[in-house]
Amino acid sequence: MQQSRTQCPSCPGCVSDSDCFPLAGLDTAACGSETPPLPQEGEASSHGCPNLTDRVKMRSTVMFYLCYLLCVAVGLACVACVCVWNSRWRGGFAWDGSGLQFNWHPVLMVTGLVVLYGYGAVLYRVPLTWGQNKLPWKLLHAALMLLSLILSVLGLCAVFDFHNAQKIANLYSLHSWIGIAAVALFAAQWTAGLAGFLLPCSPVWLRMLLKPVHVWLGGSILLLSVAACISGINEKLFFVLKANSSGGPYSSLPSEALLANSLGVLIVAFGLVVLKILSNTEWQRPESRPEGMAYTPLLQGEIE
Amino acid sequence: MQQSRTQCPSCPGCVSDSDCFPLAGLDTAACGSETPPLPQEGEASSHGCPNLTDRVKMRSTVMFYLCYLLCVAVGLACVACVCVWNSRWRGGFAWDGSGLQFNWHPVLMVTGLVVLYGYGAVLYRVPLTWGQNKLPWKLLHAALMLLSLILSVLGLCAVFDFHNAQKIANLYSLHSWIGIAAVALFAAQWTAGLAGFLLPCSPVWLRMLLKPVHVWLGGSILLLSVAACISGINEKLFFVLKANSSGGPYSSLPSEALLANSLGVLIVAFGLVVLKILSNTEWQRPESRPEGMAYTPLLQGEIE
Numbered sequence: 001m002q003q004s005r006t007q008c009p010s011c012p013g014c015v016s017d018s019d020c021f022p023l024a025g026l027d028t029a030a031c032g033s034e035t036p037p038l039p040q041e042g043e044a045s046s047h048g049c050p051n052l053t054d055r056v057k058m059r060s061t062v063m064f065y066l067c068y069l070l071c072v073a074v075g076l077a078c079v080a081c082v083c084v085w086n087s088r089w090r091g092g093f094a095w096d097g098s099g100l101q102f103n104w105h106p107v108l109m110v111t112g113l114v115v116l117y118g119y120g121a122v123l124y125r126v127p128l129t130w131g132q133n134k135l136p137w138k139l140l141h142a143a144l145m146l147l148s149l150i151l152s153v154l155g156l157c158a159v160f161d162f163h164n165a166q167k168i169a170n171l172y173s174l175h176s177w178i179g180i181a182a183v184a185l186f187a188a189q190w191t192a193g194l195a196g197f198l199l200p201c202s203p204v205w206l207r208m209l210l211k212p213v214h215v216w217l218g219g220s221i222l223l224l225s226v227a228a229c230i231s232g233i234n235e236k237l238f239f240v241l242k243a244n245s246s247g248g249p250y251s252s253l254p255s256e257a258l259l260a261n262s263l264g265v266l267i268v269a270f271g272l273v274v275l276k277i278l279s280n281t282e283w284q285r286p287e288s289r290p291e292g293m294a295y296t297p298l299l300q301g302e303i304e
Numbered sequence: 305m306q307q308s309r310t311q312c313p314s315c316p317g318c319v320s321d322s323d324c325f326p327l328a329g330l331d332t333a334a335c336g337s338e339t340p341p342l343p344q345e346g347e348a349s350s351h352g353c354p355n356l357t358d359r360v361k362m363r364s365t366v367m368f369y370l371c372y373l374l375c376v377a378v379g380l381a382c383v384a385c386v387c388v389w390n391s392r393w394r395g396g397f398a399w400d401g402s403g404l405q406f407n408w409h410p411v412l413m414v415t416g417l418v419v420l421y422g423y424g425a426v427l428y429r430v431p432l433t434w435g436q437n438k439l440p441w442k443l444l445h446a447a448l449m450l451l452s453l454i455l456s457v458l459g460l461c462a463v464f465d466f467h468n469a470q471k472i473a474n475l476y477s478l479h480s481w482i483g484i485a486a487v488a489l490f491a492a493q494w495t496a497g498l499a500g501f502l503l504p505c506s507p508v509w510l511r512m513l514l515k516p517v518h519v520w521l522g523g524s525i526l527l528l529s530v531a532a533c534i535s536g537i538n539e540k541l542f543f544v545l546k547a548n549s550s551g552g553p554y555s556s557l558p559s560e561a562l563l564a565n566s567l568g569v570l571i572v573a574f575g576l577v578v579l580k581i582l583s584n585t586e587w588q589r590p591e592s593r594p595e596g597m598a599y600t601p602l603l604q605g606e607i608e
Contacts, residue, residue, distance in 0.1 A: 169555040174538040174568040181569075216583065220576045223527055227572060231535040234478040238539060251473040264478040265485075268531060272524045279520065279583060 060282045061127055067277055071122060074270045075115040081263040082110040089256040090240075095158075097165025104158035106232065112151025113182060113225045114267055118274040120144030121218055125283045142190075142198060149190055152183050175231040182224035189217050219278055226271040233264045364586045365431055371581055375426060378574045379419040385567040386414040393560040394544075399462075401469025408462035410536065416455025417486060417529045418571055422578040424448030425522055429587045446494075446502060453494055456487050479539055483532035490525050493518065523582055530575040537568045 086103040087093070093107075094100035120141055123129070129137045156179075163170050171180060196202050196210040237250050237260055247254030253261075277283060390397070390407040397411075398404035424445055427433070433441045460483075467474050475484060500506050500514040541554050541564055551558030557565075581587060 172555045172557050172561065174534060174541065174565045177565055177569060178534055178572060181572075216580055219579065219583070223530065223575065223579070224572060226527065227531045227534040230478060230482055230531040231538040234535040234539055235542060237478065238542060251476045253476050257476065261478045261481055265481060268482060268528065271527060275523065275527070276520055279523070281585065 064125065064127065064277070064280075064283050067273060068122065068126065071118065071270065071273045071277060074266055074273060075118060078115050078263065078266045078270055079111050081259060081266060082107050085256065085260050085263060089259070095161075097161055099162070101158055101165075102162040105155050105162070106229075106236070108151045108155030108158060109179070109225075109232070110229060110263075110267065112148045112155060113186070114222075114229060114270060116144055116148035116151065117186070117222065117225065118270055120148060121222065122274055122277045124285045125277050127283075130285055138198065142194065145186075145190055145193070149183075149186055152186065156180070156183060173231075173235065175228060175235055178224055178231065179228035182221055182228055185217060185224065186221050189214065189221060215278075219275055222271055222274060226267055229267045230264050233260050236260070368429065368431065368581070368584075368587050371577060372426065372430065375422065375574065375577045375581060378570055378577060379422060382419050382567065382570045382574055383415050385563060385570060386411050389560070389564050389567060393563070399465075401465055403466070405462055405469075406466040409459050409466070410533075410540070412455045412459030412462060413483070413529075413536070414533060414567075414571065416452045416459060417490070418526075418533060418574060420448055420452035420455065421490070421526065421529065422574055424452060425526065426578055426581045428589045429581050431587075434589055442502065446498065449490075449494055449497070453487075453490055456490065460484070460487060477535075477539065479532060479535040482528055482535065486525055486528035486532055489521060489528065493521050493525060519582075523579060526575055526578060530571055533571045534568050537564050540564070 086107055090103045091100055093103050095104070123137060123141045123144065160170055162168075171177065192210065193214055196207055196214070237257055241247070241250035241254065241257055243249045245254070247256055250257050390411055394407050395404055397407050399408070427441060427445045427448065464474060466472075475481065496514065497518055500511055500518070541561055545551070545554035545558065545561055547553045549558070551560055554561050
């Protein structure tokens, strides 16, 4: 319901953009229990700030790109850390059933199930993609997720092969239960996403039912991945950093432990930044926002 | 913008509530790229379903209470599992610097930092509380979170005391880094929440800046708690279930390992249900929804 508007008490004389603090209009909340609605796009506000909405949007976009930059940077730092840890401290890589084959496991899981997965998850949030045909971005989202899934499955193959060659049991630890659940749900999510959102024959009602589940399960898989990575790094460091290790036991925090613990912190930070980007409704692609009920048919080259 | 409405093609003859599928109106999306907006509360829809909005709301409320029931049940199951694990398999409890003191650590952290924390976080989502004075619910939220914080700090004291008595180093593992970060952020969050939302002198603009940070940090602390719990249970089972253990090594999955692994799965499930409840905008207290910009002064006994 439209409220009557009065001159803003916080900046009564403002006549130009530079006079007015972007959120100044919201200070009128102090006068009562509600704030007046923000002016619609292109509509002049009551206190002489014609571009208030545009500036709020601009601020939101700048904040998004700062968060997105952080997401990309922290993701790259995760990949760099896990590669350095396993190449410098764990002896490098091979595919021969030895401990060097195991080293592919953390590298592939962190790169695939965490970083590439996170990059794919936030793709639709990039405002640059909103004014364009959605189909190429949808295909890129599916391709990034497929690459992420392939790397994750390869990461599982690495550890299963290593365990089988060394006659170590599979899938008994809590780490393995959480990790395998993450990959299984991810495979189911990708398949359902392909069937529901990319195949043109899927009905609209199915997409509408599937979409909130797809979005929620997407975040849930990331939470599982992060929990699996933290428990896996923790377990590995207890296994390998003993009193007779060259750098000393884990409890003396040798440089390997510092690096791998930092990798864990970076993974958690990456997960939090991705979940922040996913949960901010202002950063959702316009047709996906909760106040809009519009759903567009897919694979039809729609322009939004 | 109001669109012109036509007879719903999916149920052209419906005249009563029982004739019309609640989401049938949304099927018109199949005819074009957008669906017409849902009728406002109390407004009759164009296809003879006067209570469509009410029924969508009712369905949302029923779904909430099912989720809430699941949240409460899974939380109680977590507490039961962690108590049974430590009393039956780990020898019970004491506060004497022995391993029995350590047993308080998982019990207090799971009960405080996960279950009570989750219960406190979703409190505002209960629709039963929306039509009432917000202040008692705000105080209950703060009290639940304070109790959760106190239990978490006691849980940390249990493990620090045990480590000090046994001359074991503190805060070197990734589990401990993530866990201490969760409790430190929780303490900061509680203090900022008290200052920002309960003290009447805090300005409205501060609350508006603080609220999205408070909500996001709330979810982030839960993610940290879950990751810390999973890595902690995993680490503990590797420590105590050796080849010479009475039930056999961890890799043979003795009943203790099955119970503790199940506890880990329940903790993850609890975290996911809580995050689902928190992230669903339909289940947010009306004035907190993203489309509404209203903020009410706190500690003023407001009725909403």
